[in-house]
Amino acid sequence: MDRFTRFPDAPISHAGIISRTFLDMGIDRFIAACRYVHELPYGYNSDKDDLMILFKEKKGTCTTKHAVIGTLAVELGLPMTKTIGIYAMTEAIVTGTQAVLEAYRLPYLPMIHCFLTSGSVRVDLTEGNRNGKKRPIDDFLYTEDVRPAISAKAEYLLYRRALSEVILRRQELAGVTLKQVLQAREAGLKVLKSRI
Template identity: 40%
Template structure:
């Protein structure tokens, strides 16, 4: 991943609702907005379909953080886009996932992360956040550009489309079927949230 300063920087103007939200908070440039968004606490939002929710709730995930900055980029005609990256989730990334996978005789489960893309550069605004992951994800099997905000239905449809590609190469995934894979994914997501809570507790203790 690359730092925020690889992205083009412009002075913010009131070109739309997203720009106005950042300007109301005293942020003057695109980079200022990116840094502010990166520094928001990592946390699940009550609605992931509208990235403006992070202004109300004061936190965000990779979905809403990159969604809102991609919308800001659109309002300022910047060629910066939100992308979904499909990677292989296991204990290397989230501690405690391997026992879940072992129950299904799996070495990994396909998972999605998102980030910003500008030219050949990728920027992750959750890098350094207390997000439950052991490391920044650098290796992706598939990357696809998407709209800043996706409905849950479109997000799931995209996952299932690429799950089929994995299933074509990994018979164990194909044998499980979509319903079971989604159950495994849900269990892994619970483990991610658990790890995130541990990181938060450790950070609080350290300070």
């Protein structure tokens, strides 16, 4: 992944609710807004569908951090998209994953992560945060561009569709069922949360 300083910069104008929120905080440049969001602690929010939850709780995940900056980019007309990626979670990425893989007989656990894309630049605003991962995620089994504030339900449905139509067709997952992966995902989320 790239540093957020590689994104195009622009002054923030009164273009929408996120723009106004940053201006009210005294942040008047896009890169400064990226820095603010990047420096917020990593943490699960109480409502992923509330675009303002990041500001209310002063923390965020890849979902909420990228929803805010992606929405700001849209408000400012910057060429940027939010990308949902599904990666292969293993013990090398998250400590404790091996037990889940063994329990569900999987070579890896397909998990969602998201980031922002502008041309060839890809930025993860949770990279370097205590996000439960031992290293950045650079390789994905599947990616799809989405609107910045995609709902939690729509994100989950995208995940299920990608599993059924793409990921479970991979040779190394022959014989693995959708139910098996979805159950393993719940266990994987508990492992991730325990590492924050």
